[in-house]
Amino acid sequence: MFAQYGFHGVTVRQVTTAANVDVALVYYYFENKRALFDAVLLRRATIVNKERLDLLEAVDISPEDGCAIEKLVAAFVDPIYRYLATGDSGWRHYFALIAQINNAPEWGAQVMPGFFDPVAQKLIEALRKVMPGAPDDDLFWGFDFLSGALTLTLAGTGRIDRLSDGLCLSSDYASIQARLPRYIAAGFRQLYADRLAAKKGAS
Amino acid sequence: MFAQYGFHGVTVRQVTTAANVDVALVYYYFENKRALFDAVLLRRATIVNKERLDLLEAVDISPEDGCAIEKLVAAFVDPIYRYLATGDSGWRHYFALIAQINNAPEWGAQVMPGFFDPVAQKLIEALRKVMPGAPDDDLFWGFDFLSGALTLTLAGTGRIDRLSDGLCLSSDYASIQARLPRYIAAGFRQLYADRLAAKKGAS
DNA sequence: GTCTATAACTGGATAGAC
DNA sequence: GTCTATCCAGTTATAGAC
Numbered sequence: 001m002f003a004q005y006g007f008h009g010v011t012v013r014q015v016t017t018a019a020n021v022d023v024a025l026v027y028y029y030f031e032n033k034r035a036l037f038d039a040v041l042l043r044r045a046t047i048v049n050k051e052r053l054d055l056l057e058a059v060d061i062s063p064e065d066g067c068a069i070e071k072l073v074a075a076f077v078d079p080i081y082r083y084l085a086t087g088d089s090g091w092r093h094y095f096a097l098i099a100q101i102n103n104a105p106e107w108g109a110q111v112m113p114g115f116f117d118p119v120a121q122k123l124i125e126a127l128r129k130v131m132p133g134a135p136d137d138d139l140f141w142g143f144d145f146l147s148g149a150l151t152l153t154l155a156g157t158g159r160i161d162r163l164s165d166g167l168c169l170s171s172d173y174a175s176i177q178a179r180l181p182r183y184i185a186a187g188f189r190q191l192y193a194d195r196l197a198a199k200k201g202a203s
Numbered sequence: 204m205f206a207q208y209g210f211h212g213v214t215v216r217q218v219t220t221a222a223n224v225d226v227a228l229v230y231y232y233f234e235n236k237r238a239l240f241d242a243v244l245l246r247r248a249t250i251v252n253k254e255r256l257d258l259l260e261a262v263d264i265s266p267e268d269g270c271a272i273e274k275l276v277a278a279f280v281d282p283i284y285r286y287l288a289t290g291d292s293g294w295r296h297y298f299a300l301i302a303q304i305n306n307a308p309e310w311g312a313q314v315m316p317g318f319f320d321p322v323a324q325k326l327i328e329a330l331r332k333v334m335p336g337a338p339d340d341d342l343f344w345g346f347d348f349l350s351g352a353l354t355l356t357l358a359g360t361g362r363i364d365r366l367s368d369g370l371c372l373s374s375d376y377a378s379i380q381a382r383l384p385r386y387i388a389a390g391f392r393q394l395y396a397d398r399l400a401a402k403k404g405a406s
Numbered sequence: 407g408t409c410t411a412t413a414a415c416t417g418g419a420t421a422g423a424c
Numbered sequence: 425g426t427c428t429a430t431c432c433a434g435t436t437a438t439a440g441a442c
Binding site: 003004005006007008009096099100102103104105106107108109113117120121124136137138140141142143144145146147148149150151152153155156157158159160162163164167168175176179180182183184185186187188189190191194 | 206207208209210211212299302303305306307308309310311312316320323324327339340341343344345346347348349350351352353354355356358359360361362363365366367370371378379382383385386387388389390391392393394397
């Protein structure tokens with residue numbers, strides 16, 4: 001429900017009614033509405049981000065591998081789409097909530113950092129090794145573009161369904177997985193190549 | 204205020220207090236809170252999207268131009284960053300609101316279509332000409348990634364500021380403009396090249 | 407057109423019985 | 425641990441004076 005209407009768009013009463021429990025129980029188990037919300041965010045974040053960190057750690061980085069960036073991006077996103085592929089609506093709504101939070105000033109600044117920044121840092125660190133000499137600002141901006149592209153696919157707004165007149169479906173995660181890493185990796189490589197060319201031209 | 208806390212996170216009283224007008228005036232000039240919200244969305248959308256459409260129309264598309272995709276993406280985003288560069292906080296908040304809406308199921312499905320889909324369709328149409336034979340699903344997914352990357356830069360959550368320890372600033376729109384079109388164009392070209400290679404391999 | 411006053415109701419949160 | 429009952433601040437929205 002938070003994923004659908006946001007924190008302020010859902011009342012504690014709506015939550016407890018849907019859960020078939022009493023309103024007062026929320027305040028027995030949680031300090032307040034906000035603490036309930038944070039608990040919702042935290043529980044699955046620890047699960048999925050542990051997997052993402054492990055997967056990133058396991059990527060074999062060799063500079064001569066032309067697809068190293070693809071592999072890193074895939075490690076960054078695969079656990080997410082794997083949970084989505086199970087069809088579990090809990091996970092689907094969870095990632096939609098993350099998408100919303102990532103793009104909302106009220107939450108993006110205070111909630112995301114604690115749970116999701118470590119995974120981001122890990123990815124950027126690995127990218128730094130794959131693209132030696134790449135300036136950090138290119139890596140951070142490149143990551144920001146990735147983060148935006150990723151989260152919009154998780155939002156499940158159905159916009160692409162309508163825009164493509166049914167040709168593409170927001171729920172077709174396999175199609176996203178087949179394209180996103182390749183698309184993003186090419187973007188990183190382009191920024192990197194442009195930077196190397198600029199350096200060469202200047203020297 | 205809607206950009207900061209969302210539709211449900213702001214009360215009509217907060218709006219009228221900030222505007223130094225009486226609460227009842229909202230209901231004199233608008234049907235209800237939602238109509239006020241829609242008016243906020245519509246006013247600037249018509250202004251900026253007219254410019255984006257005109258700019259897209261004016262892009263000179265020649266298939267042999269290696270930077271045609273860059274030019275199209277630039278036309279798609281430039282009017283936005285031009286308004287942001289003026290420093291007008293009204294526009295800054297407006298685009299942050301669009302970012303939030305684009306990633307929220309409650310709004311992404313019903314609000315975005317009317318005002319922003321025509322610009323998207325125009326861009327995709329032009330991309331189709333630049334990449335003859337590219338399958339539509341590649342174009343739509345590529346557009347979705349662009350839309351996500353773009354809107355996250357507009358959200359102004361300050362996440363990149365913290366993530367990069369101050370090296371990159373959400374408010375540094377020039378840095379984004381210098382990178383986003385190049386990054387996205389490379390992504391499109393990659394999908395296109397992969398598809399052509401697959402066709403060749405199959406034949 | 408603008409303001410006062412208020413209706414009608416819902417929000418988060420709690421005290422206390424069981 | 426769970427439920428009943430309730431508080432009360434704050435919500436959208438409107439009727440009617442000016």
